[in-house]
Amino acid sequence: MADDYEGFKSKVLTMTGIDLSCYKERQMKRRIDALIANHKAKGYLDFVEILKKDQKVFEEFVAYLTINVSEFYRNPEQWEFMDKTVIPELIKKFGKTLKIWSAACSTGDEPYSLVMALSKHIPLNQISITATDIDKQILAKAQVGLYNEKSIAAVPDEFKKKYFTKVGNSYKISDEIKARVKFSQHNLLADKYPTNYNMIVCRNVLIYFTDEAKEEIFKKYCDSLVQGGALFIGSTEQIINYAELGYKRMNSFFYEKV
Numbered sequence: 001m002a003d004d005y006e007g008f009k010s011k012v013l014t015m016t017g018i019d020l021s022c023y024k025e026r027q028m029k030r031r032i033d034a035l036i037a038n039h040k041a042k043g044y045l046d047f048v049e050i051l052k053k054d055q056k057v058f059e060e061f062v063a064y065l066t067i068n069v070s071e072f073y074r075n076p077e078q079w080e081f082m083d084k085t086v087i088p089e090l091i092k093k094f095g096k097t098l099k100i101w102s103a104a105c106s107t108g109d110e111p112y113s114l115v116m117a118l119s120k121h122i123p124l125n126q127i128s129i130t131a132t133d134i135d136k137q138i139l140a141k142a143q144v145g146l147y148n149e150k151s152i153a154a155v156p157d158e159f160k161k162k163y164f165t166k167v168g169n170s171y172k173i174s175d176e177i178k179a180r181v182k183f184s185q186h187n188l189l190a191d192k193y194p195t196n197y198n199m200i201v202c203r204n205v206l207i208y209f210t211d212e213a214k215e216e217i218f219k220k221y222c223d224s225l226v227q228g229g230a231l232f233i234g235s236t237e238q239i240i241n242y243a244e245l246g247y248k249r250m251n252s253f254f255y256e257k258v
């Protein structure tokens with residue numbers, strides 16, 4: 001099966017816009033091989049034929065590739081640092097109209113957490129978050145805003161009471177919070193980056209990319225931030241050569257554009 005992986009990658013790029021060459025190969029191949037075995041396909045190219053014919057398998061494949069695991073206030077101690085240090089500093093520098101981008105936002109847990117975190121400092125109706133992901137299906141889910149108990153476990157109790165309603169076994173986020181987030185599709189590896197952001201939050205996606213792709217994205221984020229703006233990354237994604245890329249380190253998961 002190993003031989004036709006290169007051909008498979010180029011077909012996947014054409015069909016989905018996802019460039020597997022920018023993702024860590026061993027990890028990605030292991031996932032794809034497992035899915036191919038599940039569908040009893042004879043190899044990569046046989047699987048491509050299935051993907052072309054069966055929309056359900058195609059959607060399953062995209063969801064499987066993009067790894068959508070998320071949760072509200074993921075790594076709560078980092079959100080605490082944002083609340084106590086980063087947001088107050090941003091407000092001091094830029095005022096209360098902050099432009100914020102949640103990139104690779106998955107099911108919306110992260111941008112909705114951002115709205116709640118910001119609401120401690122800024123009136124809700126002044127908050128506006130741009131939230132993007134490559135995966136259209138996941139963006140549709142984010143817009144619905146239904147979560148299980150585990151996803152919202154780290155939400156502070158006051159916000160759980162205020163902004164979630166129990167619907168069966170799920171929790172629905174309130175329209176007040178939803179209204180502050182604009183979702184759209186964006187591929188970090190191919191699309192033009194928006195500019196003039198005061199903070200960019202991009203967590204738990206770059207771990208899947210090659211070092212070259214990751215560095216390219218950190219550079220693009222630097223261009224997308226205003227001077228003094230902050231980049232918030234995942235807990236296992238620290239930037240080693242931050243100074244070279246144009247950042248100052250606040251701690252291992254927050255960087256400031258110099």
Ligand SMILES: C[S@@+](CC[C@H](N)C(=O)[O-])C[C@H]1O[C@@H](n2cnc3c(N)ncnc32)[C@H](O)[C@@H]1O
Binds near residue numbers: 068234
């Ligand atoms: C593990 S989730 C992280 C969600 C959230 N940021 C968090 O930390 O909880 C990774 C997300 O990255 C998205 N993703 C993968 N490749 C992408 C790309 N090239 N461009 C934009 N988003 C991508 C996936 O669709 C998925 O929703």
